[in-house]
Amino acid sequence: MYDRILLPTDGSDATNRAVEQAVGLARETGAELHVLFVVEDIPYAPEMMDDTVEKQLREIGEEALEKIRERADEAGVEVVADIREGAPHTAILEYADEAGVDAIVMGTHGRSGLDRYLLGSVTERVVRTAEIPVLTVRMEE
Numbered sequence: 001m002y003d004r005i006l007l008p009t010d011g012s013d014a015t016n017r018a019v020e021q022a023v024g025l026a027r028e029t030g031a032e033l034h035v036l037f038v039v040e041d042i043p044y045a046p047e048m049m050d051d052t053v054e055k056q057l058r059e060i061g062e063e064a065l066e067k068i069r070e071r072a073d074e075a076g077v078e079v080v081a082d083i084r085e086g087a088p089h090t091a092i093l094e095y096a097d098e099a100g101v102d103a104i105v106m107g108t109h110g111r112s113g114l115d116r117y118l119l120g121s122v123t124e125r126v127v128r129t130a131e132i133p134v135l136t137v138r139m140e141e
Contacts, residue, residue: 004099007068
């Protein structure tokens, strides 16, 4: 059913449930798990995105990818990991297309109202525009 599953991560502990679901789905289907961290551009404050900030974000991404790789290894799941730059929803969809991903597993924070309006939702944008199935997993509170 699935040969390649994509798990985008922001490196937060809140993504644990999505990691569990993605690793479990990959294990059950024999799929390769692709894990992606996106270093987000800050278009409204480009002066804040200096080399130090970008380096720190990459380090967060590398740590997040390594933790997921360890969990996947324990489950016997093959992992491909990558770090990209750009708008998260765009980078996720581009990666999925390039890698020939069959499904995306993403966490959702469950924001509503003004928070969702102001912050937007990467997951929501991916769900609305992806041409492949997207499994959303509600984050732990």
